[in-house]
Amino acid sequence: MSYPLFEIASQFSINGTVENIEPFGNGHINDTFKISIKETGLSDYILQRKNHYVFKDIAGMMENIIRVTDHIRKKLESQGVGETDKKVITHIQTKTGEYFLKDVEGNYWAVFLFVEGSQSVEKIENPEHAFLAGKGFGHFQQQLADLPGKPLNETIVDFHNIEFRYRNFRKALEVNFQNRISLTQKEIDFVLEHEEEMHTLIRAHRNNEIPSRITHNDTKINNILFDKDGQILCVIDLDTVMPGLVHFDFGDAIRTAACTTEEDETDLDKITLDLEIYKSFARGFLDETKSFLTEKEIELLPHSAKFMTFIMGLRFLTDYLDGDVYYKIKHADHNIERARAQFRLVSEISKKENEMKTVIREIV
Ligand code: ADP
Ligand code: MG
Numbered sequence: 451m452s453y454p455l456f457e458i459a460s461q462f463s464i465n466g467t468v469e470n471i472e473p474f475g476n477g478h479i480n481d482t483f484k485i486s487i488k489e490t491g492l493s494d495y496i497l498q499r500k501n502h503y504v505f506k507d508i509a510g511m512m513e514n515i516i517r518v519t520d521h522i523r524k525k526l527e528s529q530g531v532g533e534t535d536k537k538v539i540t541h542i543q544t545k546t547g548e549y550f551l552k553d554v555e556g557n558y559w560a561v562f563l564f565v566e567g568s569q570s571v572e573k574i575e576n577p578e579h580a581f582l583a584g585k586g587f588g589h590f591q592q593q594l595a596d597l598p599g600k601p602l603n604e605t606i607v608d609f610h611n612i613e614f615r616y617r618n619f620r621k622a623l624e625v626n627f628q629n630r631i632s633l634t635q636k637e638i639d640f641v642l643e644h645e646e647e648m649h650t651l652i653r654a655h656r657n658n659e660i661p662s663r664i665t666h667n668d669t670k671i672n673n674i675l676f677d678k679d680g681q682i683l684c685v686i687d688l689d690t691v692m693p694g695l696v697h698f699d700f701g702d703a704i705r706t707a708a709c710t711t712e713e714d715e716t717d718l719d720k721i722t723l724d725l726e727i728y729k730s731f732a733r734g735f736l737d738e739t740k741s742f743l744t745e746k747e748i749e750l751l752p753h754s755a756k757f758m759t760f761i762m763g764l765r766f767l768t769d770y771l772d773g774d775v776y777y778k779i780k781h782a783d784h785n786i787e788r789a790r791a792q793f794r795l796v797s798e799i800s801k802k803e804n805e806m807k808t809v810i811r812e813i814v
């Protein structure tokens with residue numbers, strides 16, 4: 451797909467002469483381009499086509515992003531932190547004063563400052579990376595703990611709502627595509643056995659034991675920019691920022707970073723949770739957040755890793771029973787293999803839960 455990139459860029463209030471626009475980075479959701487500016491001394495930009503198949507409410511999403519980044523920028527300025535353009539993403543308006551542009555083909559575009567001299571890490575390879583990722587997302591949580599005003603827009607409705615996921619699962623049991631129930635009785639039993647436990651977070655929230663906060667919802671290390679010396683600059687990729695429990699961010703980071711295998715590993719015996727990675731991420735995260743998280747929130751952090759892993763498994767199993775309508779699959783068994791891998795990880799986490807709790811207690 452080729453887009454009239456220069457024409458699109460020209461509709462934003464860009465400083466300087468656009469010299470070049472080319473694909474940039476390794477994002478999987480949006481199409482990201484770098485706008486190079488001819489004049490030295492002026493900043494380059496990122497031009498991004500937002501994925502409106504994933505995000506149905508681009509206006510709501512952009513409103514969230516602007517509220518969040520404005521809040522962080524004000525805070526940095528009041529703290530006298532220099533180079534704020536590198537420590538928070540700065541969005542650029544169109545010439546008509548909007549933060550996004552809808553083109554004639556129905557694509558949505560945003561422009562923000564390119565963070566000069568930044569680099570990203572694609573994958574957590576060691577405990578140091580895990581510590582930095584924990585710090586980065588923990589700091590982001592801290593910066594947003596006092597965002598004033600109404601709650602952010604819920605741009606992906608029911609994303610981590612376990613009741614909604616169980617309802618969909620039960621509907622899928624009725625669909626029972628190609629009688630797949632007969633092939634998945636073990637996994638179905640697993641889901642039913644865990645029903646009570648997996649409502650722990652939603653119950654605690656309803657009982658006012660844990661508050662709704664602002665969550666990033668894509669806590670991968672490649673969504674943090676680092677400087678040349680490996681110091682954290684800022685958290686990026688704010689498309690999924692919305693109201694949520696702190697556990698969604700912590701748990702999903704552990705699910706993806708501390709699991710030693712791919713999401714669709716078929717050799718289940720290889721699947722395990724790396725406690726060193728867990729510990730380092732938790733240390734970084736709690737360094738930044740323990741001053742304001744409640745006791746109950748901290749107590750439930752180990753559970754969150756299990757919860758986020760379980761809910762992914764539940765969604766894969768549901769899609770398998772539905773006849774593979776949601777996730778892209780590479781072969782007929784792909785969804786059930788993914789579900790089995792996630793459920794094995796849930797069981798591995800259960801075995802290590804006491805150690806995981808001890809780690810948290812030692813940190814705080
Ligand atoms: P996606 O949702 O597709 O992952 P991202 O917003 O994460 O999109 O952008 C994709 C990649 O582009 C990032 O991983 C990062 O390497 C790079 N990138 C994004 N924004 C900036 C920026 N402001 N400055 C420098 N690089 C950036
Ligand atoms: Mg990204």
Ligand code: MG
Pocket residue numbers: 479480668687688689
């Ligand atoms: Mg993204």
